[in-house]
Amino acid sequence: MNDAYYKxxxxxxxxxxxxxxxxxxxxxxxVGATSRWLKARYASAxxxxxxxxxxxxxxxxxxxxxAHIVDLNGPLPDVGxxxxxxxxxxxxxxLHPEDVLAQLTTNMPADGTVIVSLPNVAHLSVSxxxxxxxxxxxxxxxxxxxxxxxxxTRKSAIELLNSAGFTMTGGVRSGLGGPRTRILDRLTFGxxxxxxxxxxxxxxxxxxxxxxxxxxxxxxx
Numbered sequence: 001m002n003d004a005y006y007k008x009x010x011x012x013x014x015x016x017x018x019x020x021x022x023x024x025x026x027x028x029x030x031v032g033a034t035s036r037w038l039k040a041r042y043a044s045a046x047x048x049x050x051x052x053x054x055x056x057x058x059x060x061x062x063x064x065x066x067a068h069i070v071d072l073n074g075p076l077p078d079v080g081x082x083x084x085x086x087x088x089x090x091x092x093x094x095l096h097p098e099d100v101l102a103q104l105t106t107n108m109p110a111d112g113t114v115i116v117s118l119p120n121v122a123h124l125s126v127s128x129x130x131x132x133x134x135x136x137x138x139x140x141x142x143x144x145x146x147x148x149x150x151x152x153t154r155k156s157a158i159e160l161l162n163s164a165g166f167t168m169t170g171g172v173r174s175g176l177g178g179p180r181t182r183i184l185d186r187l188t189f190g191x192x193x194x195x196x197x198x199x200x201x202x203x204x205x206x207x208x209x210x211x212x213x214x215x216x217x218x219x220x221x
Contacts, residue, residue, distance in 0.1 A: 005141075006030035006056055009037045010088050010117070012221045016170045016203035018084060018113045021045050025082035027104060028072065028090025031056050032063030038084075039064075048079055050104075072100060081107040087116045088201075091160070092148045102164040110206050114166055117201040119143040121151040123175070124195045143198065157200045158216075166204030168216050173197040176220040 007030060021042045026035045029049035039047055047064040051057075052072050060067045068077050073095050085105055091097035105114055121127075123143055130136050138146045152160070158168060175198030176185060185196055201221075 006053070007033050010034045010086075011037070012172055012174060013086070013088070013115050013117075013201060013203075015219050016113075016115050016172065016201065017041070018111075021084040021113075023080060023082040023084070024048065025079050025085045025104065026050070026064070027085065027087050027100075028052070028093070029060060029064065029067075029086075031059040032067070034086065034088065036063040042084075045084075048082065050076070050079075076100070076103060079104055079107075081109060083109050083112040085112070085114045087114070089117055089119075091116060092118055092145075092150050092152065095149055097150055098160055098163050101160065105164060105166075108206070112205065113169070114161070114164075114204050115201065116157070116161060116204070117199055118152040118157045118160075119145075119148070119199050120153060120157075120175075120194070120197050122153045122194050123198050124192075127195055152200070154194055154197070154200055157202060161202055161204045162207075165207055167207045168202055169205050170203040170219070171216045172201035172219045172221050174199040174201065174221045 022045055024035060024038055024045050024047045026049045029035055029051045032049050035047045035049055048066045049060055049064040050068050050070050051060055054069045057069050070077060085108060087101060091101060094100055121143060126136050126143055136144060138144045176196055181196050185193055
């Protein structure tokens with residue numbers, strides 16, 4: 001992956017952010033660019049980052065209050081009780097994403113927020129070749145990145161968060177912002193929307209006893 005991937009600021013999560021945050025955990029943080037951006041928003045927050053790429057160690061340390069270089073498929077450090085946890089473009093790279101998600105959010109307070117982004121394998125760029133040719137090919141980046149160990153659709157992405165005890169509070173569909181995509185979405189009256197979405201970004205909070213999953217109000221990006 002090129003350097004830009006690790007330095008990208010995920011401003012697309014802005015509409016999903018809570019009003020306040022005191023302890024922010026960024027899992028798969030890259031160089032910590034998103035954590036640094038959030039620090040400007042939550043000035044008094046403590047930022048904690050976990051990252052698997054050891055070559056990013058020094059730059060990551062400059063951008064967060066506490067940095068850990070760690071194999072996310074192995075033993076994980078004690079992260080305390082973060083009230084905002086980010087898993088942005090990371091869970092699909094893990095052997096057991098449901099276990100990592102559950103473990104790192106175990107001590108999250110009841111009013112905490114988790115934000116997860118996952119690529120959508122049902123996107124037209126994957127589903128069309130599968131339908132027409134009966135096959136798809138992995139690539140160096142994107143939805144079928146060779147380093148992706150798990151594939152997700154909208155349904156399985158939501159189920160992943162539900163499995164860790166979260167109910168959805170909001171979501172962003174990325175890939176719907178282009179003019180051609182908007183036209184196709186309108187022409188199909190929204191029926192093709194799951195095949196036009198490149199990535200799902202989901203925000204969740206703890207499920208209270210007896211609380212049913214609420215309909216998600218989707219933003220587009």
